[in-house]
Amino acid sequence: MSRLRRYIPRRVIRTVRNLQQRAxxxxxxxxxxxAKTAAPAPLLPTALVIPVHNDAIRLAxxxxxxxxxxxxxxxxxxxGSDLPVVIGAGIPNVTLIRHDTPRGPGAARTTGTAQVTxxxxxxxxxDDLPTAELPPLLADLARQPAFDVCLYKxxxxxxxxxxxxxxxxxxxxxxSAAGVAIGALQEAPRAVWPELAQIANYPWNKVYRTxxxxxxxxxxxxxxxxxxxxxxxxxxxxxxxxxTSDRTCVWHMIADGANRLTNRTGPERLRVFEALAPIVxxxxxxxxxxxxxxxxxxxxxWIRSVLxxxxxxxxxxxxxxxxxxxxxxxxxxxxxSDPALMAQIKTQIKTQITDHP
Numbered sequence: 001m002s003r004l005r006r007y008i009p010r011r012v013i014r015t016v017r018n019l020q021q022r023a024x025x026x027x028x029x030x031x032x033x034x035a036k037t038a039a040p041a042p043l044l045p046t047a048l049v050i051p052v053h054n055d056a057i058r059l060a061x062x063x064x065x066x067x068x069x070x071x072x073x074x075x076x077x078x079x080g081s082d083l084p085v086v087i088g089a090g091i092p093n094v095t096l097i098r099h100d101t102p103r104g105p106g107a108a109r110t111t112g113t114a115q116v117t118x119x120x121x122x123x124x125x126x127d128d129l130p131t132a133e134l135p136p137l138l139a140d141l142a143r144q145p146a147f148d149v150c151l152y153k154x155x156x157x158x159x160x161x162x163x164x165x166x167x168x169x170x171x172x173x174x175x176s177a178a179g180v181a182i183g184a185l186q187e188a189p190r191a192v193w194p195e196l197a198q199i200a201n202y203p204w205n206k207v208y209r210t211x212x213x214x215x216x217x218x219x220x221x222x223x224x225x226x227x228x229x230x231x232x233x234x235x236x237x238x239x240x241x242x243x244t245s246d247r248t249c250v251w252h253m254i255a256d257g258a259n260r261l262t263n264r265t266g267p268e269r270l271r272v273f274e275a276l277a278p279i280v281x282x283x284x285x286x287x288x289x290x291x292x293x294x295x296x297x298x299x300x301x302w303i304r305s306v307l308x309x310x311x312x313x314x315x316x317x318x319x320x321x322x323x324x325x326x327x328x329x330x331x332x333x334x335x336x337s338d339p340a341l342m343a344q345i346k347t348q349i350k351t352q353i354t355d356h357p
Contacts, residue, residue, distance in 0.1 A: 060088065128251060141243070152206070152249040155252065156168050170200075180196070205250065208235070221274060266311065269307050269311070290330070290341065
């Protein structure tokens with residue numbers, strides 16, 4: 001809790017939270033109502049893969065919305081929920097798979113992907129919602145030659161709480177810098193992929209070609225958190241054709257609560273370097289290596305802001321090892337293309353050595 005917050009009366013905090021929650025609920029209801037419209041035809045044959053753990057109510061809302069959208073398959077993976085998930089009889093074409101014990105959302109997505117027979121797939125979390133923009137995008141994509149991945153925009157619930165519609169300013173900045181912020185559907189030139197790769201590493205802001213994921217064994221990591229980083233970056237490293245659309249296709253929920261992966265503050269955060277290992281092993285080209293390093297330093301700032309203080313020394317040590325040793329072979333190209341980034345790396349290494357000689 002920040003020092004400033006200590007002096008704010010609890011009733012004021014409760015009032016603000018209640019207002020935020022009400023605004024969020026109203027926005028969700030609007031998105032839910034708009035999304036339940038007849039799907040245009042023909043659509044790109046697409047499977048929807050949904051991991052779920054102890055979230056049956058919001059899963060039911062998602063299935064109610066998605067069932068009207070013309071998905072070729074809907075695959076739900078119950079990741080060891082305390083009460084096994086039950087799918088209502090009114091939801092057609094749903095395959096339900098259950099892990100007997102929780103294995104994490106990354107493993108659940110891998111399990112679901114193995115059951116996909118549709119040519120393309122989308123991952124959604126159980127508390128997210130597709131918007132009315134998704135079926136028109138799938139209709140547009142149905143007229144496209146084969147592609148490996150299509151990025152689309154999303155609505156961030158934190159942004160909605162402030163009365164706006166759209167994704168985070170950081171993500172929007174990357175789209176703008178890549179020159180694809182406006183355009184219903186277009187092919188992104190290879191030169192802008194390093195910029196686009198630095199958007200939030202979510203699994204649900206993309207349409208993937210199923211065979212592409214399988215051919216390159218692209219999957220989420222099995223780490224408790226940060227598992228989506230591996231999926232995201234390996235997608236960029238192996239793709240041949242990448243499309244972008246400015247359609248806002250998914251409502252992404254960010255909520256309070258210690259059980260939410262986003263809000264974890266323990267030592268599991270240090271396992272981010274496990275998720276990064278397959279990406280480094282894939283030997284990214286110089287421009288992607290620089291982009292990944294820049295992303296990791298930005299992510300590290302966020303991890304520091306949420307991590308329990310007792311784990312900070314271990315995190316700083318692991319980050320320094322990654323920068324100094326794991327990506328030592330990248331230093332020359334980083335120095336040549338982005339001296340300011342290399343200066344950050346040197347500062348991190350020097351600080352760690354000074355603090356822990």
